[in-house]
Amino acid sequence: MKNRLTEELLSYKVLSGTPGLSVLTDEPMSNHSTFRIGGPADYFITPRSEEDLLFVLSKLKEFGERTLIIGKGSNVLFADEGYRGAVVCTSSLDRVIVNGSVITAECGASLTSVARQAARHSLSGLEFAFGIPGSVGGAVFMNAGAYGGEISSVTVKTKTIDPETFEIRIYEREEHEFGYRESVFRRTGDIILSTELCLTPGDAGEINGKMTDFLERRQQKQPLEFPSAGSVFKRCAGRFTGQMIEESGLKGLTVGGAQVSEKHAGFIINVGDATARDVLELIDIIKETVKTRFGCSLECELIYVS
Ligand SMILES: Cc1cc2nc3c(=O)[nH]c(=O)nc-3n(C[C@H](O)[C@H](O)[C@H](O)COP(=O)(O)OP(=O)(O)OC[C@H]3O[C@@H](n4cnc5c(N)ncnc54)[C@H](O)[C@@H]3O)c2cc1C
Missing domain, CATH: 3.30.465.10 (Uridine Diphospho-n-acetylenolpyruvylglucosamine Reductase; domain 3)
Structure with a gap:
């Protein structure tokens, strides 16, 4: 089945002359998420045009494959087991x-x-x-x-x-x-x-001045030197979540390869071979601690994909 679907997608690529349509199988999602975490997706497909995308979606439906759309993978945490189905990446639809x-x-x-x-x-x-x-x-x-x-x-x-x-x-x-x-x-x-x-x-x-200012603030305050998915949690009752996590004494807390950033407590960073399980465990600890100390039930901004 995997071979047949791949063949049909690739034959479309040849027939339509769209060199950008790429079809990978068993592709590690760690290669496609800013967190650098995630096991293999059955298919990882990158269409180059709306027409490609339409064709890909119709084939995936015909073959009964689960489908997930991603852009840059900067707000997702992929499961260690990966994704059973097709991850369709929009990065080449960029006009x-x-x-x-x-x-x-x-x-x-x-x-x-x-x-x-x-x-x-x-x-x-x-x-x-x-x-x-x-x-x-x-x-x-x-x-x-x-x-x-x-x-x-x-x-x-x-x-x-x-x-x-x-x-x-x-x-x-x-x-x-x-x-x-x-x-x-x-x-x-x-x-x-x-x-x-x-x-x-x-x-x-x-306009350029504002953009430079915002970028500098990011560089100063965010742990951009480590893989992450940005702020893990939404604001809670209008309060800054990073501050609550910091005041709960959780900065630097580490589970496996996942760590509450010392630079910005709202970020969980991958300090080396973190697994999704490490991140989820850390999220649970943070939620529980902040709930006990501040009475706030934190909600994830990060999207977990399994
Ligand atoms: C260092 C860092 C800093 C960040 N700073 C900020 C910030 O300041 N503010 C902020 O809001 N976010 C921030 N983020 C989070 C993230 O960059 C944003 O949420 C961004 O908008 C996600 O876009 P993406 O293309 O990476 O989405 P993905 O992570 O690829 O996908 C996120 C969700 O969107 C869905 N999706 C993606 N594309 C489509 C589509 N074409 N149609 C339908 N659904 C789609 C996916 O299915 C998934 O559910 C930061 C992340 C990092 C790593």
């Missing part, structure tokens, strides 16, 4: 078109590079996103935000595909149901194909 103050970005475009393009066109509104290591699709899915900005404040339209019916749909601004690290797509399971972002004309110097 970006700037038209006046509207940027249309395909789902796999890097947030940082879109922010850079906005700055090049003297467009303000995406400065906050500079340095977030995710894709536009991943950012819209979870309403990524930083330094007072959120992707929701500039998103006007999103084009999606339903992975079951393959119906293409356009979500208008109010239909995104954005909330804190929330969007309608968490509920519907629709795959984000592209998003229109409406920005504001501004001063290139000021």
